[in-house]
Structure formats: structure tokens, C-alpha cells
Amino acid sequence: MMKKLLLFIFFITTLYANILQETIDSAPLGATLKLPSGIYTGNIVINKPITIVGNSDGAIIDGEGRGKVITINSSNVTLKNLTIRNSGTQMYNLDSAIFINKSKNSEISNCKILNSLYGIDMLMVEDSNISNNFITSYDNAIGLRGDALKIWHSHNNIISNNTIDRVRDVTINYSNNNKIINNHITNSRFAMSIGHSKENLINENIFKYNSVSLMLMMTQDTIVTNNTIQSSKGAAGIGVMIKGGSNLIFKHNALKYNAKGMYIDSKWTEIGMKRYITNNDISYNKEAIHFHLTIRNNTFTNNEFIGNIDDIVKSTEGFETKLNVVEHNYWDRYTGFDKDGDNIGDTSHKIYQYADRLWHYNNKVKFFYASPIMTILDFLAQIAPFIDPILILEDTKPIVKKIEKK
DSSP: OOOOEEOOOOOOSEEOTTHHHHHHHHSOTTOEEEEOSEEEEOOEEEOSOEEEEESSTTEEEEOTTSSOSEEEOSSSEEEESOEEEOOOOOGGGTOEEEEEESOBSOEEESOEEESOSEEEEEESOBSOEEESOEEOOOSSOGGGSOOSEEEESOBSOEEESOEEESOSEEEEESOOSOEEESOEEESOSEEEEEESOBSOEEESOEEESOSEEEEEESOBSOEEESOEEEOOOSTTOEEEEEESOBOEEEESOEEESOSEEEEEEOOTTOOSOOEEEESOEEESOSEEEEESSOOBSEEEESOEEESOSEEEEEOSOOSOOBSOEEESOEETTOOOOOTTSSSBOSSOEEEEEOTTOGGGTOHHHHTTTTOHHHHHHHHHHHHSOSSOOEEEEEESSOBSSOOOOO
């Protein structure tokens, strides 16, 4: 049975030097340290299985602006109900509130991480739980803040119910089979950037007011479901950015109020279906889906496209559209009929690219999006284009009436 060690330290002035470190070093393996209210000096190193719990909200571990506040070099370490603050400020040292190094079965929960460059830096961490924490960075320019979570070569972890605000990024690289559930990330640069990783689940998160909410770079077998992704900031704000990768399942998400709802950069050499984008609400964006190079190997089914200024945009010429499955989507611009009453349009919904639509390529002209004069030009381009338009996407079975979801 795990032994418990209770620290009876009742004064609330700063506890200096190495009292907490000495207590950790002298505690038996698996001990539980219960910290009363007080300020404990940081730069703590944990080299054994141990639990540190704040007895109240006033248990503070302060790094005093130097280095890493807590370094964990052991498996089976738990930190709960602590305020951890004031890491160092050196980017090249990856100064952080918590650095977890080659650990398994650890837990960081119900902690507040304040005024720290990086929040939690995880290197080769497995089977661990990061949950119910509040994380913010120093009040620097956004590019000079650190990452709330920096996850590297870490697998089978649960990242859940965290609130993250005003950091630079959350980065997850070379990390597989992690569950990222019910987090709330706001006012950051890349709310979540996942690269070269496999079999991660991103479920029921809320992303708001970030420059890019979700970036997926060369990921495989990733599931993104039931997330709210909205109000990405700036003229180039992107809800979801996808580059390369394979077998992305993107379903039941709300993608709203972004400059670009989804930005897809895929190669013309891709083989086989890569992205399954189904049952999403993609509404009120400036551009719902923006393709950079080529439009191929995508499945778009049962999505709703409502109130977007442009539903589909392609930023480069050439590269034939092919090998897509596009059907049973609701488009508020569809103008066809449904004579047999099956709620599927009698004609397909075709989206063209007109060479004379300068606002697709010129950011200065884009300023006038949705103005009366641009609306007139858009209408004229459709009824009397100067040259033949290019078909960029076709829904062969468009839904005529929006189906209300229960």
C-alpha cells in the first residue's frame, strides 16, 4: 500500500530554497505529498514515482523566472491542484512550467499554469493523462510566447478538459494514438498543430479566435469529430488547414465564421482517397473550402454549405479535378428542381471557376467582397463570362431542402 507523507507547513510566506525539493528527495517511493497554502520555490526535479497534491487553491510552486519550474524524470508521477508559475523566458532552453521526460502513467490535473513560456513540454511520454488544467503564457507578442502543450514522440495519452488561452501553439509531432477531447483553446496562433502523427482522435473541442484553429500536416488515420471551429482571426484566418497525409475522417464538426473554413493543399500525384469530409456544418465563412493546388481524392457527403461568400475556391490554375466523391450535400446556392420529391436535385450542382473573378486571386480586391458592385460583377460573370469557365467541383446528388438535425 502506497505510503503517504503529510507536510505540515502552515505559514503563508514564501518557503525558500530547497524545502520542497528536500522533502521530495527524502520521501519514499509512491508517497503522497499534500501541500498546504503557500509559495514553494520551484526548479524542482522529480526522479521517483510520487504524488504532489495541493490541499487548497493556494498551493503555488514558483519558478521565479528561472528555467523549468518542475522537471519530471520518472514514471508514475502525479501533480494535482497546484498553481505553477513563472518559468524562465529562454526559448532555446524550452523553459516551461512542467517538463515531462520519458515518463509513463503520469498525471497532471486540476492545475493552473500561469506566466510560463511553455506550459507542459512532453518528450517521449506514454499512457499519461493531462486533464482539467488552465494554461496561459507570458503576455508577449504571440510569436514570442511558448506552446501550451509541446508533445513530441508521445503516444497513448489523454489530453482532456483543458482550458488554454493566449499561448502561441499546441504542437503534437511524431505522436500516435492520443485522445484530445473536450479542450477549449482560444486567442492563440495555431490552436492545435499535428504533424507526422497517426491514429489521433480530436473530439468535442472548442477552437475560437485563433489564427489557425487546426493544422494537420502529413497525418494518417486521424479522426476529427464533433468540434466547434470558428472565428479564426485576421483576413487570412483559417479554421482547418490540411497538407498531405491520408485517411482523414472529418465529420460532425461546426466550421463557421472563418476567413477560410478549410484550406486543403494536396499534390496532383496523390493516389487513393485521402480525406472523408462528411456531415459537417460549414457556414458563414468567407471561403468555405479553399484548395491550393489540385482538387482530388476527397469525399464530400452530407455537409451543409450555408451563407458562405464562396463555397469552393481554387487558388491556382491547371490540374484537372478528378477522383472525388461529392454528393448529398446541401448548398444554399443550388437552383435546381426536385420533381419526384425525393429531396435530391434533378440536376447536379456545379461550381465553376471564372477567369474574370479577380477577387479569387487579388487580396486588395477581396476587400470589396459582398459589396453591391461585386455582387453585380459576380452575377454578370455567371450569365456572360468572358471566356468559358472551368468546372472545379460537382455535386451529383445535391440535397434540395435542408434536413433539420435532431
